[in-house]
Amino acid sequence: xxxxxxxxxxxxxxxxxxxxxxxxxxxxxxxxxxxxxxxxxxxxxxxxxxxxxxxxxxxxxxxxxxxxxxxxxxxxxxxxxxxxxxxxxxxxxxxxxxxxxxxxxxxxxxxxxxxxxxxxxxxxxxxxxxxxxxxxxxxxxxxxxxxxxxxxxxxxxxxxxxxxxxxxxxxxxxxxxxxxxxxxxxxxxxxxxxxxxxxxxxxxxxxxxxxxxxxxxxxxxxxxxxxxxxxxxxxxxxxxxxxxxxxxxxxxxxxxxxxxxxxxxxxxxxxxxxxxxxxxxxxxxxxxxxxxxxxxxxxxxxxxxx
Numbered sequence: 001x002x003x004x005x006x007x008x009x010x011x012x013x014x015x016x017x018x019x020x021x022x023x024x025x026x027x028x029x030x031x032x033x034x035x036x037x038x039x040x041x042x043x044x045x046x047x048x049x050x051x052x053x054x055x056x057x058x059x060x061x062x063x064x065x066x067x068x069x070x071x072x073x074x075x076x077x078x079x080x081x082x083x084x085x086x087x088x089x090x091x092x093x094x095x096x097x098x099x100x101x102x103x104x105x106x107x108x109x110x111x112x113x114x115x116x117x118x119x120x121x122x123x124x125x126x127x128x129x130x131x132x133x134x135x136x137x138x139x140x141x142x143x144x145x146x147x148x149x150x151x152x153x154x155x156x157x158x159x160x161x162x163x164x165x166x167x168x169x170x171x172x173x174x175x176x177x178x179x180x181x182x183x184x185x186x187x188x189x190x191x192x193x194x195x196x197x198x199x200x201x202x203x204x205x206x207x208x209x210x211x212x213x214x215x216x217x218x219x220x221x222x223x224x225x226x227x228x229x230x231x232x233x234x235x236x237x238x239x240x241x242x243x244x245x246x247x248x249x250x251x252x253x254x255x256x257x258x259x260x261x262x263x264x265x266x267x268x269x270x271x272x273x274x275x276x277x278x279x280x281x282x283x284x285x286x287x288x289x290x291x292x293x294x295x296x297x298x299x300x301x302x303x304x305x306x
Contacts, residue, residue: 031098051103069132
């Protein structure tokens, strides 16, 4: 992953998306137990603290065996079930006193700004698995996982808060791991792994209100205008100016909702010469007028669809 010394591009995007990771279920189970994801609509990941677990997925006949130290993530909330048996069981079965060896499972939910364009999660595969036996996985990732298990076992006051923060760190480390090991990346994560395109993105994110043109972004990348524009579109599926506009509108919503700035102030901060030009751009990208967002922060954040 490429980043400038004084600016962390991935953190900037996750911060704007209001990343929050929290443990929603954890326990030690025995026998014919099952954790079923039916009804869950957010990304989740599960850390197997100890024991052996069978992972069942829709459309996959043979379950995957997970062992202590393994982690599995479902970025798009695809249905899955973790169980204590090789066969799928009906629904949730939180059996803690059954027969057989115990299995400890910690389940976390990834929450991001609802309706916001999500350049990180949208390009991830349906499932990510990090094995405890994967020697290529970072020592930090395995280390944080071990700390999480120790904190869970200790049961000390404040455990939930500590586990939530550690789960957030673990999520970011899994993203890093995927970026390092994936043979094929697309979208924002692919751009992060491309050193030259990442430099241009970092410059854009550092100064979103600057009067950027394709030529200036190409210079940041150290590329010709034509080659830069082609490479950018290939990785991100949109032109540099389209990306800039979408990112400005993402920031604009945050400013309108949270800082309660006037539309004119937001337009000026994000580099628009006139308030009217900003209003047109915002309505085109977000399908709602900026004034409506400012007056009612509960207005839908869903971006416009082509």
